[in-house]
Amino acid sequence: MNTVQIDVAIIGAGSAGLPAYRAAKAAGASVILIEGGPHGTTCARVGCMPSKLLIAAAEAAHAASHTAPFGVHVDGTIRIDGREVMRRVRSERDRLVGFVLDSVDAIPAHEKLTGYAHFIDDGLLQVGDHTRVRARSIVIATGSSPVIPQKYRALGNRAIINDDVFEWTDLPRKVAVLGAGVIGLELGQALAYLGVDVTVIGARGRVGPLSDPDIKDYAAKIFSTSFRFEKNAEVEAADRIGDSVHIRFRTDAGKIVDDSFDYVLVAAGRKPNFDRLGLKNTSIKLDPQGNPIFDPHTLQVGAHPIFIAGDANGVLPIQHEASDEGRAAGTNAANFPKVFPLIRRAPITIVFSDPGIAMVGARHANLAPESFVTGEVSFEDQGRSRVMLRNRGLMHVYVDKTTRKLLGAEWIGPDAEHIAHLLAWALQMKLTVDAILEMPFYHPVVEEGLRTALRNSVAALKATA
Structure with missing residues (x-):
């Protein structure tokens, strides 16, 4: 078993972890970057960039089919080739991920470890089955993962998350999107514009991130012109039947709807990736959900030399905020016990x-x-x-x-x-x-x-x- 003594250990090499690594290095600390999952950041691999590639294709299809009001008539049928659409999405996605991988490859080998990390005690980490890391300070930048409610897990590969969409080689015929948040609306409308029969089933009247009642109502009407939109419905049953999924849901008006879909895209929120960390082996105070209690201004966990940055803390799960938090966490970890509050940008x-x-x-x-x-x-x-x-x-x-x-x-x-x-x-x-x-x-x-x-x-x- 190899043992490493280090100033700052950073768990996670994503949109928060990589800036944390650079910031801690710039502050003069010795640093090691630990990653157990795929490199390339959530944003580049399965988030903001591949979704925008799909949306760009959808916008092109929608624009091509709405030229007549300008007096511009496209003769013949507009044909959407799902295989070509998804080929470009995957190809460009892989190119973008490659840029991130290049930056990781440039990190000296002795400053990075591959393997999932978990705490043995407050300052000691076990990485995989090969290395122990004793760190003066630790940055947790493990990101988040989509939540799949229990009722959909029995659907097997017919219940998918946004990550899975970008691995498709063709477009399906019919999809139910469960959740009317940002991911649900973006992907639901993009698929609808590309000719997929889409139903978005929301809960509690949610329409993306909106909180203004008038804007929410207006937006709901707009989206209802793109796909069947039930913003306040309850799914009563979801069953796998062969290669399709049968869903029964109750609308806000009390109507029972039964329908079948090729896939159910579960966009029901995300949870922080703390499961593998062994936090119960530490003296860190946890909330009832098992998440570390931390200061959202300094990102510090209690009085410990431990800091949480990016989607793992759930404060503002946005790429530029994750980068800012990573830099702040890396700087504070390197300078501990001197800790400074993060100056946030306008939301x-x-x-x-x-x-x-x-x-x-x-x-x-x-x-x-x-x-x-x-x-x-x-x-x-x-x-x-x-x-x-x-x-x-x-x-x-x-x-x-x-x-x-x-x-x-x-x-x-x-x-x-x-x-x-x-x-x-x-x-x-x-x-x-x-x-x-x-x-x-x-x-x-x-x-x-x-x-x-x-x-x-x-x-x-x-x-x-």
Whole structure:
């Protein structure tokens, strides 16, 4: 059995672990990076990048089939070749993963270990069956995994997660998506645009990350034009019958629906990957779910020289947040006992749907009632949006009554991913609505819709003065 003495051990070589490794090294610590699963990061292998490849194909198919209103007629039938679609998804995915693998390969061999790590005690790790690592500080960056409820596990390979979609060699005929969160909506709509018969079955009225009731209702109507969308249904039974799955669910109106599908795509959330770590062998305090209790500002676990970064902590499971947390955790681990709080960027969430969904800053559900005004714009008659026939959308911006500062926004609409960045930058700069309106808005652009919403909030401020 080999034994390694090190300053900082990092468990996980993904979007948080790799930045943690670099940050700890930059701080002068000796570091070892431990990975038991496949390299390449969740984002590159099965997350943000392959999903966008599938979405890009879906957008091309959708655009090709909606040219007639412009007077542009495509003769003949638009043919979607599922094998070609998935071949490009896998090929480009593998190319992107290759870039990450190159960065891992560049790490010196003595600074990385292959194998799953688990705690023997607070500072001692067992890696595989070959190495023990005694570390002064530890960063846990083990990521998260999709949750598959027990009722779907008996369905075998007909119950899939998003990882499995990107291994398809062809597109199926009919799919049920269980869950109306970000993954469920993105993949559900992409598959529907590519000709798959899709039913999305949600629960508790969820529509992506949205919390504003008006925006949620509007978005639900939009998605219902792309696929059968039951945002508040209950699955009563799911049975494997040959190579198909039979599902019985009860709709919000109490109607019982029986249907059969080729696959059930389970998008019911994710859980942190702590199962293999042997945390019960330590003195770390755990919550009722068995997760370490930690400080979300410093990422430190109690008073221990242990830090949790990325999807494993569940604070903000977004790629750029994971990278930021990794750098902070690596720096704190190297400098322990000096520990510094992480300075977070303005919150931003984007759903790559059609039209896009975006949220910036405070969620509507978390705002104190009567402390803010709401500015609104509909994109249905917004100039540039209507010119492009992308005029579906509703936006709410929230402005503090006292300071007139932008607090946040939730919306669905065209170019949401780009407008979200403008608002996030304004929010991080702590701008007032008046200062934002002093910025240039070119004509004609979709961003003029944002200006309308901001002007609407100014009118609301005057009405409450």
